[in-house]
Every structure is written in C-alpha cells, then in structure tokens.
Amino acid sequence: MKLIIMMIVLFISQGLKAEVREQVIYEYKKYEKFDLGNLEVKGELIAPGDISIRERNRKRFSSDFYVRDSFKPQILEDIKSLR
Amino acid sequence: MKLVLVLLILSSGLQAKTDWVKKRYYFTALNELLTKSKGELNDREKQYFEKLLTMTGIEVLEDYNPKFLDKVNTDSVYFILGKKFFGKDDSRAMRYLTQLEKNHRYYPESQLLLSQINANKNDYNKTTLNLLACQTSAQINRDQQKLERIKRYYQMIYELCVVNKSRYAFGEGKFDEALKGYNKVPKSSYMWPSLILEKAWVYYHLKDYNRSLGLLITYKSPLLDSYFFPEAEYLTSLNYFQLCLWDDTYTVIKQYYEVYHPRFRELGAFFSSKRLSNDYFYNIMFRPKAEKPLDDDFVKKIMVRLKKQVRFSLDFNTVRRINAEVNLIMKTETPQVQKELLVHLNQVKENLVQKINYHAKEDVFKTLEKVQYFSGEMFKINLEIISKKKDLVYSNKKLIANRGRGDLSQVQRDKKESFWSFDGPFWADELGDYSFGLKSNCETVRREGEEE
Numbered sequence: 001m002k003l004i005i006m007m008i009v010l011f012i013s014q015g016l017k018a019e020v021r022e023q024v025i026y027e028y029k030k031y032e033k034f035d036l037g038n039l040e041v042k043g044e045l046i047a048p049g050d051i052s053i054r055e056r057n058r059k060r061f062s063s064d065f066y067v068r069d070s071f072k073p074q075i076l077e078d079i080k081s082l083r
Numbered sequence: 084m085k086l087v088l089v090l091l092i093l094s095s096g097l098q099a100k101t102d103w104v105k106k107r108y109y110f111t112a113l114n115e116l117l118t119k120s121k122g123e124l125n126d127r128e129k130q131y132f133e134k135l136l137t138m139t140g141i142e143v144l145e146d147y148n149p150k151f152l153d154k155v156n157t158d159s160v161y162f163i164l165g166k167k168f169f170g171k172d173d174s175r176a177m178r179y180l181t182q183l184e185k186n187h188r189y190y191p192e193s194q195l196l197l198s199q200i201n202a203n204k205n206d207y208n209k210t211t212l213n214l215l216a217c218q219t220s221a222q223i224n225r226d227q228q229k230l231e232r233i234k235r236y237y238q239m240i241y242e243l244c245v246v247n248k249s250r251y252a253f254g255e256g257k258f259d260e261a262l263k264g265y266n267k268v269p270k271s272s273y274m275w276p277s278l279i280l281e282k283a284w285v286y287y288h289l290k291d292y293n294r295s296l297g298l299l300i301t302y303k304s305p306l307l308d309s310y311f312f313p314e315a316e317y318l319t320s321l322n323y324f325q326l327c328l329w330d331d332t333y334t335v336i337k338q339y340y341e342v343y344h345p346r347f348r349e350l351g352a353f354f355s356s357k358r359l360s361n362d363y364f365y366n367i368m369f370r371p372k373a374e375k376p377l378d379d380d381f382v383k384k385i386m387v388r389l390k391k392q393v394r395f396s397l398d399f400n401t402v403r404r405i406n407a408e409v410n411l412i413m414k415t416e417t418p419q420v421q422k423e424l425l426v427h428l429n430q431v432k433e434n435l436v437q438k439i440n441y442h443a444k445e446d447v448f449k450t451l452e453k454v455q456y457f458s459g460e461m462f463k464i465n466l467e468i469i470s471k472k473k474d475l476v477y478s479n480k481k482l483i484a485n486r487g488r489g490d491l492s493q494v495q496r497d498k499k500e501s502f503w504s505f506d507g508p509f510w511a512d513e514l515g516d517y518s519f520g521l522k523s524n525c526e527t528v529r530r531e532g533e534e535e
Contacts, residue, residue, distance in 0.1 A: 063467045065321060066460045068284045068314075071250035074277075075199060076170070078243055081392045082192060083142065083166060 106415070109138040110408050114427050117147070122154035129157050140401045141189075146434050158182070162189040165196060173200045191221040191240045195247070202251060210251060217244035235273075239393070242268050246278065253281070258288050270515060273391065276302075276310045279515055283318055292322040297517030304514055309387040313343070313450075317457040320464055327482055327525035329468045336461045346381060347454040354447055364443035365436050369399055385450060389443055398439050405432045475527065483526040 103112035113135045116128065124132055136144075136159050144152065144163045152160050165180035177200050180193040187193075198213035218241055225237035249264030265282045268275055279298050286295035299319045302310055316339050323332040357363040368386050389395055409428050412421055475481055 063463065065463060065467075066317070066457075067287075067321075070254045071281060072202075072254065074281065075202075075247055075250055078247075078274075079169070079196060079199060081394050082195075082240075082243075083394050083397060 104135075107411065108408055108424070109135055110143060110405055110428055110431065111412075111424050113139055113143065117151075117155070122151050124155055124157070129155075133157055133159055139404065140397060142398055142401045142435065143431055145438070146431055158184055158187040159189060162187075162193055165193060169196050169200070173203060176200060185220065188224060191217045191224060191237065191244070194220065195240065195244055198244070198247065207251060207255075211248065214244045214248050217241075236393070239273055242272050242274055246274060246281075250281070253285060253288075256288075258285050261285050275515070276307050277312075279307075280312050280315050280318070282515075283315070287318065287322060287325075290325075292325050292523075293519040293521055296322045296519040296521070298515060300517055300519075301514050306514065309384045311343075311381065311384050313339075313453045313457040316343070317460055320461055324464050324468070326521055326523050328521060329472070329482075332464060332468060336465050339458065339461055343454060344458050347451055350381060351451045351455075354444075354451070358444065358448075360440070361437050362440050364447065365440040368395070368439070368443055385447060389446055394442065395439060398435050402432055402435050402439075405435070478527075479530050480527040481530045482524050483528050484524055 103109070103115065113132070116124075116132060116135070120128060132155070141159050141163050144160065145167070149164055149167060152164055161179040161182045165176045168176035168179070170176075177197065180197050180200075183190050183193045194213045194217035198210045198217065201207075201209040201213060221237045221241035221244065225234050225241065228234045228237065245264050245267050249261040252258075252264065253261040262282070262285050265278055265285065268278055272278075279301050283295040283298040286292070286298065296319060299315050299322070301307060302312065302315055316335060320332045320335040320339075323329075323335060367382070368390060405428055409425060409432070412424050412428075416424065
C-alpha cells in the first residue's frame with residue numbers, strides 16, 4: 001500500500017516539473033522612424049480625373065392599393081337582405 | 084278574400100280550432116297547428132299550413148327549433164331551413180333547397196341560394212344553371228301575380244340572378260361579359276343605385292377611368308342623395324390617381340378627411356354607446372318618435388337605405404301584422420283567452436324586433452368600419468402621390484400639364500350612345516350614363532429653365 005502511494009506521489013511530482021517552463025521576455029522597439037518621401041511603390045498610376053459614382057435605379061416598391069377583384073361579399077349581403 | 088275562404092275550407096275538420104282563422108288570428112292558428120300536430124302534418128294540414136304562411140309570412144317560422152321544423156315536410160319549411168343552414172352547413176342547406184317543387188313560390192330564391200353554394204365549391208357550371216333556373220322561374224312567378232308589390236318582388240329576384248351572373252364573371256376577370264349583365268338592369272330597379280359602384284369597378288379594370296368617374300359622379304345627383312358609399316369616394320380618388328391628376332385626387336381625399344371621416348368617427352362613438360340595446364336601431368328606423376331623433380344627415384341616409392332592404396320591410400310587415408292580431412285579441416277576447424294567446428304573440432314580436440335591431444346595427448357598424456378602412460386606403464394614395472412628386476423633382480421632370488381637362492376625344496362610347504355636354508344639372512334619364520373626358524396626365528417632360 002505504502003509502495004503504491006509513493007509511486008503516485010512520484011508521478012505527480014514528475015508531472016509538475018514538466019509543466020514549469022522557461023519564461024520568455026519579448027522586447028519591442030521603443031522608437032522607429034519612417035521616411036514616407038523615400039518610400040517607393042511599384043505600379044501604374046490609375047487615379048480617376050474626378051469623383052464619380054455608378055448610377056443605379058432606385059428600388060421602387062409596388063403600391064399596395066386596394067382594388068376590388070370579387071363581389072362575393074355583395075352576393076352574400078344581397079342574399080341575406082332578401083329575408 | 085279568396086285566400087281566406089280557402090283557409091276556412093281547409094281548416095274545417097282539422098285538429099286545430101277553426102275559430103282562429105274565422106277571427107283572422109292567423110299567427111295563433113299557425114302556432115296551434117304546429118304545436119298540436121307536433122310538426123307531423125298530413126297532406127291536408129300541409130296545404131292549410133302553406134296557405135296560412137301566405138298570411139303570416141315565413142319569417143315567423145325562424146322562431147321554431149330546426150329539429151322541430153325538420154318534421155314538417157313542406158316546401159316553405161325546406162326553404163326556411165335551407166336558408167338557416169346556408170353558409171353554416173352548406174351540404175345540409177343544399178339537401179333542403181333541392182327538395183322544393185319548381186312551381187313553389189320560393190323556388191326562385193332557393194335556386195339563388197343554391198347558385199352561391201355551388202359557387203363556393205367553384206362549380207360555376209352548376210352556378211350558371213341555378214341562376215338561369217332562378218331567372219326563368221322568377222319571370223314566370225312575376226307574370227302570374229296580380230299584386231304589383233309581389234310582381235316587383237319577383238322582378239327584383241330576377242334582376243339579382245342576372246346581376247349575380249355578372250358578379251361571378253367579374254370574379255373570373257371576364258369584364259366585358261360582366262358589363263353586359265349589369266346593363267340589363269333597368270334604372271328603375273331597386274338595385275340599380277348600388278350597381279353603379281360595381282360597374283365603376285368593371286370600367287376601372289377595363290382601364291376606362293373616365294367612364295368609371297362618370298358613373299361615380301352619379302352619386303352626387305340629388306336623386307341618389309341617400310346613397311353614401313365610402314368605396315365610391317375611394318374609387319374616385321383611385322381613378323384620378325391612375326390618370327395622374329394628382330390635384331383632383333388630393334381634392335377628393337381632402338374632402339373625405341375633412342367632411343366624412345370626423346363625422347363618422349363621432350357617429351361611431353355615439354352608436355357604440357347603444358350597441359347593447361335590443362331595440363334602439365329598430366326604433367330609429369321604424370319608430371323615430373320613440374328615440375331622441377339624431378339630427379344627422381348621414382344617419383338619415385343610412386336609415387333610408389336600410390329601410391329599402393327587403394328583409395327589413397318583410398320583418399316589419401310581420402311585426403305590424405302581429406300588432407294587428409294582438410289588438411284584435413285585446414278588443415274581442417276575454418282576459419282568460421287573451422292571457423292564453425298573447426304570450427306566444429308577444430314573444431314572436433319581441434324576437435322579430437330584436438332580429439331587425441341586430442341586422443340594422445350590423446349594417447350601421449359595417450358602414451362605419453368601411454369609412455375607417457377606406458380612409459386608410461386613401462392615405463396610402465396620398466403618400467404615393469408625395470413619393471411620385473419627389474421622384475419628379477429628383478429627376479428634374481414634371482407632369483405634362485398641371486391639370487388635364489376634358490375633351491370628347493377621350494370619351495369611349497359605343498354606336499348606340501349619344502353625346503351631350505354636362506352643364507351642371509342632373510337629368511334623371513341621364514343618370515349612370517356620364518363619362519368624363521379627361522386626358523391622362525401621366526406623360527412627363529423635362530423641367531428646363533423654369534424660374535421658381
């Protein structure tokens with residue numbers, strides 16, 4: 001029994017040792033200067049002459065007006081109004 | 084007189100007391116016949132029963148339990164039961180209505196009901212056959228009658244069957260066919276004023292907005308003063324809108340909002356306070372002295388229109404007949420007999436009054452609802468006009484004219500129609516034949532060099 005407990009303690013302590021890693025410290029540059037005038041961009045200049053937007057038609061929603069397409073209510077009303 | 088003699092002959096030897104017919108207590112005689120026989124009538128009793136109904140009207144049977152009436156196998160009862168189940172249990176209604184004999188006085192009406200039952204099942208072939216049978220039998224019945232009042236009744240049923248054929252054609256998009264039917268109804272017909280609106284819709288669908296407007300202007304004539312249809316005002320504005328006559332559209336909408344809408348809202352509030360009454364609407368229709376008169380043009384117009392409906396006049400006639408019988412009993416019978424007879428009569432009368440009141444109330448509230456509904460629809464048209472005006476401004480365009488006015492070239496007419504210009508007064512023989520001559524203003528032109 002004692003032997004088993006000792007084995008378990010040994011295993012746990014080995015595991016903890018493996019988890020402890022060396023700490024890495026990163027250091028960033030505190031100051032950096034860009035000379036934009038000196039930067040060279042390779043390519044062709046294709047800027048438009050003036051501002052333009054593409055023309056598109058406005059979305060028009062169909063007007064949902066009431067248009068009678070049946071006289072069923074009138075038929076029923078007339079039948080009811082007879083007697 | 085002839086009918087009373089027939090009744091007396093038929094009543095002799097029956098289990099019912101013959102005295103009642105001699106004394107002209109027809110409602111009492113009818114009730115006694117039904118209660119004593121428990122609804123199971125022999126052939127002679129059936130004949131007697133049918134004749135009694137011509138004196139009392141069948142409206143009185145609506146008080147009886149359908150299960151009880153089911154035992155009374157006569158054509159009038161088949162009709163009243165068919166009518167009762169119409170729209171609630173159509174197959175049962177059909178079973179009763181198909182049993183009526185072709186020569187029975189309610190046969191045309193039974194065919195009218197059957198036509199709608201078949202239309203509900205989209206069986207338009209049968210609907211057409213029913214309507215034709217209705218027309219033919221109504222004509223036969225009309226020609227056999229001597230009393231002008233009854234002749235007019237059958238003429239009305241005939242016209243209703245003609246019109247319903249047009250209405251079904253309209254529903255199927257057959258507008259030219261629908262017009263033919265509408266044109267068969269004479270201007271003298273009781274139905275004609277309300278058909279103007281239906282015809283205006285047909286012309287709207289045919290894109291003849293000028294004719295549609297011409298029909299609707301008929302409602303402005305003094306002869307049709309009592310007819311107010313919110314839908315007609317809406318259709319007028321819609322016709323103007325389709326012709327791009329936005330100022331005219333706006334005028335109609337403005338008038339509706341300023342004149343009709345607020346007054347109907349007030350009326351709605353007033354009538355709502357009376358909605359639980361069992362006789363208020365009956366009283367303002369038939370007994371104006373019983374209620375404080377409502378000094379409102381619209382109420383008077385609605386009531387005049389309601390009184391013209393057949394069901395109200397038939398029910399009211401029955402109430403009057405019952406009143407006459409009650410008065411007769413009060414004058415001639417002993418208190419013991421009075422007590423025995425008046426219970427039933429008063430009950431029947433009360434039920435009829437409540438029925439009239441209920442239908443009148445329903446009609447009034449439906450009219451008020453329509454005012455509200457079409458007010459919303461007109462608001463939509465107004466918004467659409469604003470949107471269209473904005474589009475024109477953005478596209479730097481304008482309508483071709485500020486206001487397109489009429490000329491004869493815009494009037495569509497057939498060979499038989501003549502042309503007279505309208506100078507203000509309405510002539511009765513011209514009603515319903517008007518057409519505007521407005522040119523469509525929908526063409527747009529570029530707005531150039533305009534100084535605001």
